Every structure is written in structure tokens, then in C-alpha cells.
Amino acid sequence: MSYLIGVDIGGTKTSVSLGNFRGKVLIRRVFPSEGVKATLSQIKRIIRAYLARYDRDLKRTKGIGVSCPGPLDFKKGLLITSPNMPTWRNVPLKRIFSRSFTLPVAVDNDANCAALAEKTFGAGKGVNSLFYYTVSTGIGGGLIINGEIFHGASNDAGEIGHSVVLPEGPKCNCGKRGCLEALASGTAIARIARERARRNSLILKLAGKRKDINAGIVAQAALKGDKLARAIYEQAAFYLGLSITNVIQIINPEMIVIGGGVAKAGPILFRPLVKTVRAYTWPRPYRSCKIVPAKLKDAVGDLGAISLLLKRFHLGAV
Amino acid sequence: MSYLIGVDIGGTKTSVSLGNFRGKVLIRRVFPSEGVKATLSQIKRIIRAYLARYDRDLKRTKGIGVSCPGPLDFKKGLLITSPNMPTWRNVPLKRIFSRSFTLPVAVDNDANCAALAEKTFGAGKGVNSLFYYTVSTGIGGGLIINGEIFHGASNDAGEIGHSVVLPEGPKCNCGKRGCLEALASGTAIARIARERARRNSLILKLAGKRKDINAGIVAQAALKGDKLARAIYEQAAFYLGLSITNVIQIINPEMIVIGGGVAKAGPILFRPLVKTVRAYTWPRPYRSCKIVPAKLKDAVGDLGAISLLLKRFHLGAV
Numbered sequence: 001m002s003y004l005i006g007v008d009i010g011g012t013k014t015s016v017s018l019g020n021f022r023g024k025v026l027i028r029r030v031f032p033s034e035g036v037k038a039t040l041s042q043i044k045r046i047i048r049a050y051l052a053r054y055d056r057d058l059k060r061t062k063g064i065g066v067s068c069p070g071p072l073d074f075k076k077g078l079l080i081t082s083p084n085m086p087t088w089r090n091v092p093l094k095r096i097f098s099r100s101f102t103l104p105v106a107v108d109n110d111a112n113c114a115a116l117a118e119k120t121f122g123a124g125k126g127v128n129s130l131f132y133y134t135v136s137t138g139i140g141g142g143l144i145i146n147g148e149i150f151h152g153a154s155n156d157a158g159e160i161g162h163s164v165v166l167p168e169g170p171k172c173n174c175g176k177r178g179c180l181e182a183l184a185s186g187t188a189i190a191r192i193a194r195e196r197a198r199r200n201s202l203i204l205k206l207a208g209k210r211k212d213i214n215a216g217i218v219a220q221a222a223l224k225g226d227k228l229a230r231a232i233y234e235q236a237a238f239y240l241g242l243s244i245t246n247v248i249q250i251i252n253p254e255m256i257v258i259g260g261g262v263a264k265a266g267p268i269l270f271r272p273l274v275k276t277v278r279a280y281t282w283p284r285p286y287r288s289c290k291i292v293p294a295k296l297k298d299a300v301g302d303l304g305a306i307s308l309l310l311k312r313f314h315l316g317a318v
Numbered sequence: 319m320s321y322l323i324g325v326d327i328g329g330t331k332t333s334v335s336l337g338n339f340r341g342k343v344l345i346r347r348v349f350p351s352e353g354v355k356a357t358l359s360q361i362k363r364i365i366r367a368y369l370a371r372y373d374r375d376l377k378r379t380k381g382i383g384v385s386c387p388g389p390l391d392f393k394k395g396l397l398i399t400s401p402n403m404p405t406w407r408n409v410p411l412k413r414i415f416s417r418s419f420t421l422p423v424a425v426d427n428d429a430n431c432a433a434l435a436e437k438t439f440g441a442g443k444g445v446n447s448l449f450y451y452t453v454s455t456g457i458g459g460g461l462i463i464n465g466e467i468f469h470g471a472s473n474d475a476g477e478i479g480h481s482v483v484l485p486e487g488p489k490c491n492c493g494k495r496g497c498l499e500a501l502a503s504g505t506a507i508a509r510i511a512r513e514r515a516r517r518n519s520l521i522l523k524l525a526g527k528r529k530d531i532n533a534g535i536v537a538q539a540a541l542k543g544d545k546l547a548r549a550i551y552e553q554a555a556f557y558l559g560l561s562i563t564n565v566i567q568i569i570n571p572e573m574i575v576i577g578g579g580v581a582k583a584g585p586i587l588f589r590p591l592v593k594t595v596r597a598y599t600w601p602r603p604y605r606s607c608k609i610v611p612a613k614l615k616d617a618v619g620d621l622g623a624i625s626l627l628l629k630r631f632h633l634g635a636v
Contacts, residue, residue, distance in 0.1 A: 071602070129470065129471065131568075141568075143568070145468065146463075150569070152447065152570025152571065152606075153447065153571060153572040153606035153607060154605075154606035156602055156603040157568070157569055157570035158570075159568070159570070159600065159603070160567065160568055162567050162600060163564040163567040163568055164563055164564060164598055165485070166485060167483070167484060167556075167560060174600070176597075176598055177598075239485075242482050242485060245481065246481040246482060246568075247568060249474070249478065249481040250459075250476065250478055250481055250564075250568065251461070251470060251475055251568070252470025252471050252473075252474040252476075254471040279494075280482055280495075282474065282477065284389070284472045285470065285472050285474040287472075288471035288472035288474075289471060
């Protein structure tokens with residue numbers, strides 16, 4: 001059996017998996033992300049331990065894949081900068097890991113990796129074109145065309161969180177107005193709830209303090225039937241739905257996959273979302289597009305990094 | 319020298335060109351479209367006349383390309399139906415022309431053909447990814463990815479006219495609300511002008527009667543400095559600009575090409591349009607994307623049909 005190593009560097013935690021060509025994770029370690037040096041050292045230590053245990057003479061391990069926040073230059077494997085990890089600047093990830101391990105290294109941003117993971121091992125198996133949404137603190141996306149990540153002219157394809165769904169809408173962190181992220185992200189859901197929850201609201205009871213309201217608490221309240229919480233999720237779902245409509249009208253993909261923490265809310269998000277998409281999209285491309293929740297869980301980043309290796313180095317059929 | 323035949327079947331007129339591999343049109347005939355039978359017979363007569371004159375023994379002519387309104391099944395070469403040509407239903411164009419001429423035949427819809435024509439012979443030469451807008455009575459589009467037409471799951475990729483740019487906006491002919499076509503097409507521009515032009519307005523003077531106001535007249539009035547006409551074009555440009563922003567954020571193409579009758583208005587449309595795109599799009603993908611008017615003129619459909627042949631049958635480099 002051959003192995004692939006998948007590394008997922010995130011704003012709060014980093015994970016390293018040893019997996020096989022079929023996307024089975026054999027062993028996985030997670031630790032809190034720290035500064036650049038400490039995090040990279042810890043990743044290397046974990047990889048060395050895996051190799052010592054499973055593949056001492058490096059005969060079966062075929063590569064290291066790395067998923068990390070963007071923007072980055074995926075060809076050079078260079079993390080340029082990241083809003084959530086400000087100390088990570090111009091980090092030549094590919095060079096660093098190639099030198100340490102003399103193995104092929106592939107790097108891509110987290111949303112692209114998750115999209116490819118879902119296409120390779122998850123909800124999108126066998127599908128040629130899909131658009132992946134990750135709806136959590138922010139909203140990101142990845143575009144799969146002809147089975148491959150489509151990067152675009154400046155590696156910014158898939159940045160759906162900053163498409164405009166409501167002209168003159170609320171201000172977004174990116175400086176623009178009416179971005180999807182400002183209307184449907186976890187941050188937006190929490191912000192709206194903090195603004196609107198009354199003193200005796202269930203949302204406030206569950207959170208304790210107004211400032212502790214987050215999207216998960218709003219989802220909890222919605223599940224318990226709280227009207228405001230439901231309305232907030234319906235509104236977020238409406239804008240997400242409009243965005244999906246636009247992706248379908250423009251790209252006509254076979255599938256839309258929705259992942260990220262906010263998607264865990266389930267039907268309180270998906271039901272109104274699908275209703276909006278059905279209402280606003282032409283019938284034929286709507287019927288040709290499955291809209292599904294992401295299938296892969298915590299290790300989606302690690303598996304994305306692994307699926308990158310399979311694609312970039314043509315490491316056999318999956 | 320080898321020849322390719324390009325046929326462009328439109329709602330009001332049909333054209334047939336004999337061109338070469340470099341997109342030079344050697345001879346072109348245009349006639350008013352009629353019923354299915356009459357139009358097809360006339361196309362065949364013209365092709366026979368070309369062959370009799372230029373290629374009697376069919377040694378140099380390499381194929382027939384056909385551009386026509388959609389929706390269609392481009393693989394089968396079957397025109398399924400068309401809102402603007404209601405008598406054209408399930409017309410097996412590929413079979414009809416293959417049988418008559420024993421030549422390779424390629425068929426695609428008009429917006430896709432125009433997109434590929436601009437990529438092959440026009441504004442997009444050398445570009446790998448572009449999105450083509452045709453802004454006229456309606457708004458259509460074509461998506462070029464990795465140098466090829468991207469058709470999507472149900473041949474509906476590129477239907478940008480029915481992406482939503484203003485939730486709860488004006489009603490569109492397609493039955494939805496807030497579609498780009500309902501806000502920025504020639505029909506929308508004329509409708510808004512008919513609603514808003516005052517008795518002594520320049521628009522009304524140029525048109526004569528209110529019902530005769532069209533987008534071209536509004537453009538004329540705008541060029542002469544009429545404030546209402548300018549405001550109407552600015553508003554249309556704003557929504558077109560938002561749509562372009564979304565295409566750039568989602569696909570990050572190298573180029574946006576804008577064709578169709580409304581694009582002929584020039585700077586009164588392009589200046590506010592580019593201003594909107596710059597304001598709403600992230601700087602890096604914005605800088606990576608050229609926004610340009612279409613370069614090909616009347617024969618864009620014929621050339622699109624010809625460029626289809628070059629792609630589908632790998633008929634040599636252009």
C-alpha cells in the first residue's frame with residue numbers, strides 16, 4: 001500500500017494526516033497553529049514520526065500535499081499572505097517541505113483543496129463540474145471544471161464570498177458593499193442576531209451575553225423554534241440561494257456542495273436556500289444541478305491536500 | 319488554401335460565409351430568415367453556389383459550422399427550440415447539413431459561437447479564459463475556459479442575462495425578478511426611457527412617438543448630452559458592471575468581451591461600467607481582467623461557426 005501525507009494549516013489549528021490513495025486517513029494529528037516557525041517545525045516532526053513508523057525507507061510515501069489559507073501562488077507553492085494569519089507572509093511552503101523530505105509537494109488554498117476533496121472522495125465523486133461553498137466565519141469557494149481546480153487568471157477563481165448579491169447592501173470587511181459574506185456568513189448571522197435580539201429572546205438566553213452570540217447559538221435557537229433566529233437563517237439562506245442561482249446561470253455546474261460550520265445548521269438553512277434557488281433559476285439548469293451538503297468532515301483539508309497530489313502528479317486512479 | 323463554411327441563423331436574418339482558417343471571410347451572403355424549410359433551402363443553395371465556384375471537387379472545403387439561437391444540443395447538433403424563432407423546433411441541423419454535403423458539421427448556440435469567434439479571431443486572441451456578453455434585445459453570454467467553450471451540465475452555461483443582480487427588481491420576460499436582462503438589455507433601456515421621458519425630452523424628439531423609443535435612440539440622446547438618457551445608460555452600466563464583478567469574483571477570467579448592439583453606445587456605457595467593476599471587484603482579479611468591446615462586427619456569427627470547426631475537428635492551428 002502507498003501513502004500520501006495531507007497537511008492542513010489553518011488560522012487556529014493545523015492537522016497532518018497519513019492517508020492512502022482512496023482517501024482513507026490512517027493516522028491524524030491536530031495541534032493549535034502558532035507562529036510560522038513553530039508550526040512548520042511541528043508539522044515536520046509529525047511527518048518524521050509517521051515515516052519512522054510506517055515507511056522508514058521512504059518507499060511507499062508518494063508526496064506531501066498542503067492546504068492553507070490564501071492568497072497564494074499555487075504553482076510556486078508560496079503562501080503570499082493571509083488575513084487570518086498575518087504573520088504568515090511569503091512562506092515558500094513547497095520549497096520548505098521538498099527540501100526537508102525529498103518528496104513531491106503540492107500546495108493550494110483551503111477552499112480549492114476542500115472542493116477537490118469533495119470531488120475526489122466526498123459528495124462530488126464522479127462529477128466533472130462543481131462549485132464548493134465554505135460558509136463559516138467568512139465565505140469562500142472553489143470551482144472544479146473538467147474534474148480539476150480552476151484557478152483563474154490570478155488564482156482568485158471561486159472567491160464567491162465577495163460577489164455582490166445586494167447592491168448597496170451592508171458593508172463587508174473587504175471594504176465593498178453587499179458582498180455575500182456580509183449577508184450570509186457566520187459573522188453576518190451573529191452580527192444581525194446581536195443587533196436584533198430582544199432582552200427576553202431565546203438567542204440571548206442561550207448566549208448569556210449579547211457579545212457572546214454566534215451563528216451556532218442562533219442555529220440552536222432556530223432549531224428550538226425561535227422566530228427571530230429562523231428569520232435570520234432564512235435571510236442568510238436567501239442570499240446564499242441567490243448566489244447559487246448566479247453560479248448555476250453562469251457556469252451550469254453538475255453540483256453545488258455546501259460545507260463549513262454554518263452548513264451544519266442543516267434544514268433551517270438548506271430548506272429556504274433550495275426554495276430560493278428553485279424560484280430564481282431556470283428550470284433546466286436547476287434540475288441538472290444537485291445541491292448537497294459537504295460529505296467530508298474535519299479532515300476535509302487533509303484529504304484536499306491528498307487529492308491535490310493525486311491530481312498534480314497523476315498518482316493513479318482513485 | 320483550405321475553406322470553411324460558416325452559417326449564422328438568426329431571428330431576423332441568416333448569413334453564410336466562405337472563410338479560411340485564419341478567419342478571413344472570402345465571400346458572404348445575407349438574407350432575411352423565413353420558415354425552417356425556406357431558410358434551410360436558401361442556405362444550401364448558397365453553399366452549393368460557393369462550392370461550384372471555389373471548390374467544385376470538394377477537396378479544399380473542410381466543414382460547415384452553424385451558429386443559431388438556443389437552447390440546443392450541441393453534441394447532436396439539434397436545435398431544440400428558440401423563443402425568437404418559434405417555428406424552429408427539434409431541427410436536426412447537423413444531420414441535415416451532413417447529409418446534403420458529406421462534410422463535417424459543428425453546431426452551437428449564437429452566444430457560444432460569438433465567444434469562441436472573439437477568442438479565436440477577435441479581442442481574445444491568445445487568451446485562455448474569457449466571458450463574452452452580448453447585450454442587445456436580450457442579454458446572453460458565452461464562457462471560454464482553457465480555450466474551449468464551456469457548456470455546463472445542460473448546455474446552459476453562460477446564461478448571464480438571467481443571473482440576478484437586483485433581488486426584488488423588475489420583472490423579467492423569463493418570469494423571474496431582478497435578472498440582468500430586465501435591467502440592462504436594449505429592451506430594458508427602451509422601456510425605462512418610455513416610462514420616464516418627459517414631453518419635451520430629447521429622447522422623445524428623436525423618436526417621434528413614445529412607442530418608437532429604442533436603446534439606439536436613447537444612446538443618441540445621451541451622446542448629445544441629454545441627462546435622462548445618460549442616467550439611463552449609467553444605470554444599465556451599473557448593473558452590467560455588478561454582473562461583471564460577479565463573473566470576475568467567481569471565475570477570475572483573463573478577459574471580459576462585450577458585444578451586441580447596446581455595446582455600440584461606446585463610452586456612455588463603458589465608462590460607468592468600468593467604474594462600477596473597479597469599485598466592486600477585488601483589486602487583483604480586477605487588474606488581471608481586461609474589459610474590452612467586441613472586435614468582430616457583423617460576421618461574428620459566421621466566424622464563430624468557422625471557429626467551432628477549427629476546435630471540434632482540430633483543423634490546424636489558427
